[in-house]
Amino acid sequence: MPAAKLPFGLPEVDYSEYTNRQLVAVPLALLLVSLLIIGGVWLTTGAPVDLGVEFTGGTEMRVAVDGDNADQQIQQAFDPAPSSVQPVAGEDTYILTFGEGVDSETLESQAQDAGFTVSAIDATSASFGEQAQIQALGGVAVAFVGMSVLVFVMFRTFVPSIAVVLSAFSDIVVPVALMNVLGIKLTLGSVAALLMIIGYSVDSDILLNNHVLRRQGSFYESAYRAMETGITMTLTSIAAMLVMTIVATAFGIGLLSSIGLILVFGLTTDLMNTYMLNMSLLRWWKFEGVNR
């Protein structure tokens, strides 16, 4: 059996050397661990992931501080003190985050009293954030169900369809677990990214299924060709999002950096899921499943 020729000079992989069970084990184990992490966080905090100020309520303020001891100035200026202080690259500007329960007008006047220049305030009250939370969760659920239905309608075969849906599910779950592990908070941007993963990550799965189901030639020939294209696609997207995340983080553009970061997580997970989980489900179906 020929080995898969991968782009970018990646080492060759010969799938026939591995059993389906071996291939499936890794992504499924990771999915299980992720679900356990999310479940644990959900049970202890009441939410599947650490929520940002847009969902819990709170204030994010961008201030310019003159002078050298900016950190000290910031700590003295505010009551209560900010829960996080994040510097913006190349400027004397800091992004301060405050928990809920403090009026944004009060914080603004505290900042002005301390001689800071306030250049942006983003404040959400707790009950408004709660609404956003429900909508965000609902949105992700609706998007996922919609995508699943569409996939089943397009392929009209159970195993290949469920393989795509399962991959996509894992593509969302693993990044969310990763957010929990790395202490990244859920923002509106990350919700957008999760929805984007649903649309984006299935591309390579659809490509793989399409090649295996609808093309002539052996399973390996079709699959390897899909792999060559699919890996190029996903790596291109990862590169774009990685660079965007780095630039946006440096400039303190929260929305762009959280969209980019979560998409990097999701697309990387997707590489694994498509070519281990989806691939072996398809192989099992092609060689054994169909005859049952």
Place this chain on the structure above:
Amino acid sequence: MADEESTWDRIKDNWRIVLLVVVVLASTFALFSPTLASGSGAGSTDAEATASSGGLTNIQYGLELSGGTRIQAPLVGVHATGVELSNDTSTEAVRSNVAANIENASASDVTVRYAGEYSGTVQQTTVVEVTARNVTAAELGTALSEAGYEYEDTQNRVSKVTQQTAVSILRQKVNEAGLSGGSVRTVGGDVVVVEIPNANQSQVRDLVASRGQVLIQAYHRNENGTYVRTTVMDSDDLQQVGNARQLEGGRGAEVGVIVAEDSAQDVQQGFVDTGLAQEGGTECRYEQAPNQTEPCILLVQDGQVLNSFGVRETLAQPMRDGTWADDPRFSLTTGNLSTAQEVAINLRAGALPAELDLDSNSMLYIDPSQSERFKTDSLLAGIAAVLAVSGVVFARYRRVEVAGPMIITALSEVVVLWGIAAAIGYPIDLSVIAGFIAAIGTGVDDLIIIADEVMSQGEVSSQRVFQSRFRKAFWVIGAAAATTIVALSPLAILSLGQLRGFAIFTILGVLVGVLITRPAYGDILRALLTGEH
């Protein structure tokens, strides 16, 4: 002749490229043409007409990229639909019966509205609405049942009619306050969004925080000799509200009003009945001796007495004669000019039917200098992403004729999206820019699929081979596009504020890509690979 024919054939064969060029040119026109500059605003609805013009281009920038304040909050209130009231029940009775069963509401918080059309909004059934704080839909339901009224459904938000009225009054307030470019709209069903460029948070808060209900009341003794307040006019009775102006001599300010013709008689009668128009006029001592004063006029805003004053004989006499109603002018005095301006705005716009729930709000303030920085920084992030994509694509194909057109095609998609934004006057925000970047991402993905498919299994020898391979590639692209659209459509509808632009432009990008740019890339590739031009 033969030459001309072949030119025509060539255009026909490459119609997808021609279409792309035409669309890109049209988008460039939409972006830069000065003729569209003013028209673009008119074409858009109020909903999207935030924004300041971008100067060189016709692009309108949203709040994050132009600076200003946005407050989002729901309106306070709950309502019941399909309430069954028998014909002989008076509205007054319903209001007090319902209020009696709700702890936090009084009769004045309860509105009863029969089915019908209210300034453009059709209401199918009879609605009972409570616009007091801390009242839940369940409490309203219980109150209705206890009072013996049947209803279909209760909801934890104000009715459509109330919402529309509130939005149009808020719009008027924003305009009256001289805050140019402001917009008021609703998202996600019940959240009202007030967006004002170049205003800071306290300016906007002050404007929308209160209902702005101004009442002109008589403070007088009733038959039993105790002092009561009787409302003699409110903003509904007025036909015209003048500008606030400083009084000569520096003490206080005033707002001149003209009472509407149909209300003039009633207002006049009110003045006479309450003793305001008594002979010789009245001298008001409300502030010094509220229990001994002659009848006073109280200027009341949101329940707070702003000023109290007496009536001069020059006004009282024509009221007693009944001639005042022929030319019903009146002047409201206040302590200072800014209060007078506030009163004038509130009188012109009228009172909000329900309060904005600022305890449950989301506020965004961006300083203009910050928005400028966001503009350049997000542009840099976008360019960096494009460079990354180009690098990867070149590394993979190592052929300029494959990778070059790929990048150019993907960028043309962004030009088309900018053009659409300029043409429909959609304000560009950070989230829209994220949508542009996402469009490049999905776009290049699809172009890779096309390139790989077309170049697979050796050289592309003929048109026919190309066509069949292209069609195969297109199935995958169509399927991928459909899933992206399905996945992002919830965001395009939900009220998750800023993300709407992201969803709308990602979806638009996918559509533009599938319908126009990606097929054209196929043609470009064919021309370059088959050697047929």
